[in-house]
Amino acid sequence: MKTLSYLFSVLIAAFCISLNAYSQEVTTEQKENISSEIAAAFENSVRAAENLDAKLLADGVDDNLQAGFIINGQFFRLFSGVMEDFKGNAKGCKSQKMDIINKKITVLGENAALLAASGNYSLYLEDGRTLTGKFAWTIVYSKVEGEWKIIHSHM
Numbered sequence: 001m002k003t004l005s006y007l008f009s010v011l012i013a014a015f016c017i018s019l020n021a022y023s024q025e026v027t028t029e030q031k032e033n034i035s036s037e038i039a040a041a042f043e044n045s046v047r048a049a050e051n052l053d054a055k056l057l058a059d060g061v062d063d064n065l066q067a068g069f070i071i072n073g074q075f076f077r078l079f080s081g082v083m084e085d086f087k088g089n090a091k092g093c094k095s096q097k098m099d100i101i102n103k104k105i106t107v108l109g110e111n112a113a114l115l116a117a118s119g120n121y122s123l124y125l126e127d128g129r130t131l132t133g134k135f136a137w138t139i140v141y142s143k144v145e146g147e148w149k150i151i152h153s154h155m
Helices: 003-023 028-050 054-059 079-091
Strands: 068-073 074-076 093-108 112-125 132-142 147-154
Touching: 028 054, 028 132, 028 147, 054 079, 068 079, 074 079, 074 147, 079 093
Parallel strands: 068 147
Antiparallel strands: 068 074, 093 112, 112 132, 132 147
């Protein structure tokens, strides 16, 4: 049992060392610039969601890697499925308001970043009702042809 434990520890250490060997060096200034760019891309997505603008939402996504998307516990292999779901769920909705309470951007490299956010929403229905609740998101961004795009999200 000790041999197996030792082997497992060596494998974990080797994995961590190999990850470090391939990591990108990003300066503090680059991290700040990337964080600002990600924040702007995120704000565009929030505005699109608040206005129920499917086209603007889709413009912020690149699904070439087909990394998958998780929305309300449902897994979508392709972003086209997310958009079909969005359009169906948007029927009878007028707009929504997202109040971001927590937001953390982690720069993973020159072309990759992670954003985690949570907050409260208010969904305004065409019949006059308002639905409220909480949300939590994890979004992976990648720089695609010079623009930051969402390549995966878990909401």
